[in-house]
Amino acid sequence: MTCKTITLTTAIALAGLASPGVAQAADAAWRAELAPLNAGTTGTEAGGTATLTVSGDTLTIRIDASGTAPGIMHLQHFHGFPEGGGTSACPAAEADSNGDGLIDLIETEAGAGITMVPFHGDPASMEIVMDSYPVADDAGAYVYEQEVSLSALEAAFAGKFPGQKLDFDRRVIFLHGVPEATDLPDSVESLGDVPAHVTLPIACGSIEVAGG
Numbered sequence: 001m002t003c004k005t006i007t008l009t010t011a012i013a014l015a016g017l018a019s020p021g022v023a024q025a026a027d028a029a030w031r032a033e034l035a036p037l038n039a040g041t042t043g044t045e046a047g048g049t050a051t052l053t054v055s056g057d058t059l060t061i062r063i064d065a066s067g068t069a070p071g072i073m074h075l076q077h078f079h080g081f082p083e084g085g086g087t088s089a090c091p092a093a094e095a096d097s098n099g100d101g102l103i104d105l106i107e108t109e110a111g112a113g114i115t116m117v118p119f120h121g122d123p124a125s126m127e128i129v130m131d132s133y134p135v136a137d138d139a140g141a142y143v144y145e146q147e148v149s150l151s152a153l154e155a156a157f158a159g160k161f162p163g164q165k166l167d168f169d170r171r172v173i174f175l176h177g178v179p180e181a182t183d184l185p186d187s188v189e190s191l192g193d194v195p196a197h198v199t200l201p202i203a204c205g206s207i208e209v210a211g212g
């Protein structure tokens with residue numbers, strides 16, 4: 001009787017170790033609550049929720065956005081510091097270093113770092129200028145969901161930012177973009193020759209490990 005009980009217990013323990021389903025369910029997840037930026041110019045409270053979920057080699061990126069300018073494409077990325085181990089922060093009002101009333105992309109760099117991984121149709125390409133970012137519907141909302149190979153993204157990321165790992169919980173997510181007709185002062189800076197209305201930050205959130 002005693003012998004039989006031990007055998008049964010051992011069998012259950014081994015089954016638990018061998019079950020791939022258990023390991024998959026325990027994979028990692030992160031979350032960011034996106035709060036509005038430059039709402040005085042956008043005229044809306046852009047924001048939403050982003051989740052990053054890893055299951056095996058699949059990273060699923062999902063962003064539920066609302067309050068964004070309707071009918072236009074919205075660039076979205078995680079930003080971070082390309083060197084060192086610093087943790088990015090979303091900009092506060094003081095980030096408006098030139099005092100023009102707007103926090104432009106360049107003004108976010110001191111606290112948040114630079115554009116790192118694009119959330120469009122092919123994140124592992126690491127190409128920032130693409131036309132496959134999400135387009136907001138007539139109500140100013142969109143849902144972006146993209147699966148990407150985690151190992152491919154890690155390799156591409158390490159190639160572009162040597163010595164850096166994805167380290168999601170040190171990064172922030174930005175949503176960008178206001179209509180072309182938006183009256184922006186000339187002092188609003190952008191990246192390269194990308195127009196300022198395309199890169200103007202409209203929401204930001206810190207990525208944090210999701211509970212559970």
Ligand SMILES: [Cu+2]
Pocket residue numbers: 075076077078079115174175176
């Ligand atoms: Cu960005």
